[in-house]
Amino acid sequence: MRRLAAVAILVLATLTACSDDKPPTPSTVVWTKVDTPAEPVTLTGHGDQLLIGLRHRGAKVVPELLLQDSTGKRTQIAVKPNPVSPYAFEAIWYSIAYDGKQLLALGGAAGGAHSNTRWTVWSGTPQTGLIERPQNFFTFGGETAGDLYSAVITPSGRALLGSWGGVVTGNDAMVWLPKGETWTRQDPTKTALQSTPNLLVGPGFGTTLGESIVIVGSQVRLAPNVVAQEAAVWRSTNLNQGWTRTPLPEPGNRSQANTASCAKDCVISGYVDGQLAIWQLDASGTAKRLHGVPSIPVGDKDKLPPPIRDGDKIVQIVAQDNKVKVLTGQGDHWTVQDSQGPDGQVTDAVLMPDHKLYLIAGTSLWQTTLS
Template identity: 35%
Template sequence: MRRLTLAVLLVLAGCSSGGGDDTVGFTAVDLTATPEALATHGDMLVIGTRPSDHPELVTRTKDGTLSNSRLTPATPYGKEAHWYGLTSDGTTITGVGGERGGAHGNVRWSAWTGDTRAINEKPQAFSTFGGYGAGELIGPVRTAKGPLIIGTWQSAKAGLDIAAWTYAADTWTRQPSAGTVLESSQELLRFPLAVTPDGDGALVTGWQIAKGTVSAAVWRFDGTTWTTATLPDGDAALAARCWDGTCHVVGRSKGRLAWWSGPDWKKLTTPDIPVGDDDKLAAPAPVNGVPTLFVDHGGVKLVSDKDERPADGPSGAVVAVEKVGDQVFVIAGGRLWRLGQAA
């Protein structure tokens, strides 16, 4: 199946799909290695990159200056890790890396903590993220009470629970999911796919299956308690971003693009764009206050809930989107791009 990847951008003020040249320009950001993940760190962009065999961390200032942070791995797999996610509270950067290995080819996870000067792998006991009950790690997210890592872990009842790890004294500790809306059961299996900051807490997107019925779902953490909601007419919620009190969730409904706006989770009308079972979406981002998506749909396009416009520059699969100040950055086709032409 042709791979479609979505990320997000915005229709600039005064532009429409009718008449004129609606092409939106981008400028390539030249890096020395393949970008894999993005995060905002104050007024700087943090870029997780990987040359052929090891991870690196690059920062970009508002004026375009690029610098490498000193990266110190502590385990053999940390030395080879790909970036699965980065997050920042403006002071501390938290990263999750992984590389497959061992007899079964499972992902061997690495957890990273630091700042723009240096980021270090913090070695964990094997049973922290691995072992008999291990699932997958989705990625890190910052909250007001500190960072979380979201993933899955063997359920006491059925399948896998959604799991959350908290961080203190260089140690990640998995919190119990039993008795919460993160727990799976024989009647309801839960599958997280992505996580994003949401105010003081976090929003996890994914899907669930109950009595043979598949539905898109979100799990929301307010800093103390987890709650959940089923999204109307949806098969999977693939990515989200929250700003100004609203969470914008994109996903799949009957093989087509679906878009919801929360906290009331109203489904929006969008252009008719296919999204397959194996396709991934990057989170929407605000540009001039308007959420819009990037789509590899016969070429990379910018898609809002009203129209779709071609992008000049980016091509190929879209991996990540990040907004820093008034600038929007996109990883597409293994390169980093900035919205807007060079001055």
């Protein structure tokens, strides 16, 4: 009997030790709602400063912009529309770029007989305020107008990114550069930004990597009896010079790159065959698809905040059935954590140097601290 009891104790101890070796279940991420005077729509981080772009839904009120410092103190940046530009008074922030000194913002408001987006461009500094710079209608409008999606600032200059009616066919990827206060479309002819009868370019999001502009989206290859949509990235060598296009690897039957964030390299988020996909693009232009990414459905109309670099980890926030999930990857190992607090569509996220992570979900701003 004593021998049997000893064996039983040994077996129990072994089972307990084995159970202790199992990886812990990821804990729920608890978020705290951050009060804002209006609905948050954009987040832009630079160093320990956070820009929060706001809108007043359903009201023709000038959009707002707040600058938050490392202590959490907020300063309202003056937003100054031009009286001759009625759409500036109801603009919604689409993209705000900030390099620590300059501000460049892209706003849009539906208008006209067809409710097309009427674009407004704003520039300035936190000290002088964000001042609207009215443009000729045909700068961003007209029969061949496409879309705009990002404002960017590089050490070599500023740019607005979008699309425009193709030189040959379809739409081309388009870059606008400033000349004084006037923005001018650049000619994409015979560059990687141009669509051809065999390949249509489909950009949708832009950011920067040093002197380079980085654009992500998809390319559609056209061949007899073949139409293939593949995630792709475009990168310049310096502002609008030296563009190259890189199809992203392992594109499946249909793929799209939605957002990106770049520091020493770029991390790109999108989907392959309706499931979340994440790629890395190194400084030399070599891309790889990351493996082990959890199977999270992502469709054409779903939003993905830019992926986040946290040391050697990658953090991607997604909403599945309006439930916010936090995905963390290191190598090929990924964890999925549920969230307590936010729900609804997720649209933007920024990680600050103090490890505070800010998120726009639904119509609210949320904050948590990454461990």
